[in-house]
Amino acid sequence: MAEENLLDAFWAVARALRGRSRSMLQPWGISPWQSRALGELGRHGPMRLGVLSERLRIAARSTTEVVDGLEALGLVAREPDPGDRRATVVSLTPEGEQRRRDIRAAQLAEADEYFSVLTPEERESLALSLRKLRPERGGGNGDAPPSG
Numbered sequence: 001m002a003e004e005n006l007l008d009a010f011w012a013v014a015r016a017l018r019g020r021s022r023s024m025l026q027p028w029g030i031s032p033w034q035s036r037a038l039g040e041l042g043r044h045g046p047m048r049l050g051v052l053s054e055r056l057r058i059a060a061r062s063t064t065e066v067v068d069g070l071e072a073l074g075l076v077a078r079e080p081d082p083g084d085r086r087a088t089v090v091s092l093t094p095e096g097e098q099r100r101r102d103i104r105a106a107q108l109a110e111a112d113e114y115f116s117v118l119t120p121e122e123r124e125s126l127a128l129s130l131r132k133l134r135p136e137r138g139g140g141n142g143d144a145p146p147s148g
Contacts, residue, residue, distance in 0.1 A: 016114075017114065020110055020114060021107070021110070024110050025103065028102075029073065031069070033056065033058065033062070034066055034070050036056055037056060037063075037067065038076075038092065038096060038099065038100040040055045041090065041096070041100075045091070048087050048088065049064065049088055049090060050087075052067070052090060067090055070096065074093060075092065075093055075095055075099055076091065076092055076093060077090070077091055077092075077093050079091065
């Protein structure tokens with residue numbers, strides 16, 4: 001077997017983490033996109049659908065579907081934007097905030113388990129390397145990963 005290159009190894013780990021994340025979210029009936037939306041709303045507070053769409057890096061129509069699902073679960077609420085009543089602002093409900101916290105705790109526990117095969121020094125080195133590569137820090141170009 002040919003030696004695996006860094007890119008292939010990275011995407012194999014990313015696929016494994018995505019799969020574990022999907023499994024971890026199943027008991028809550030939440031999709032990964034819905035989980036990301038809860039996270040964005042929790043970190044940045046109420047926002048217009050268009051802003052949420054930009055933060056999630058998905059089409060406005062897809063964001064509407066994500067928010068529709070979260071609203072049906074009672075996790076977010078839509079309200080007219082006080083600055084422009086034609087626009088809509090999305091915010092977490094108290095139940096949505098609690099769900100976001102529960103999911104985040106489960107994600108961190110899942111990550112601890114997954115990365116437990118690494119020594120503390122290896123974990124710190126990996127974290128440092130990944131921080132250097134984050135698009136907002138000047139690494140990479142911010143493009144979405146390939147679909148494969």
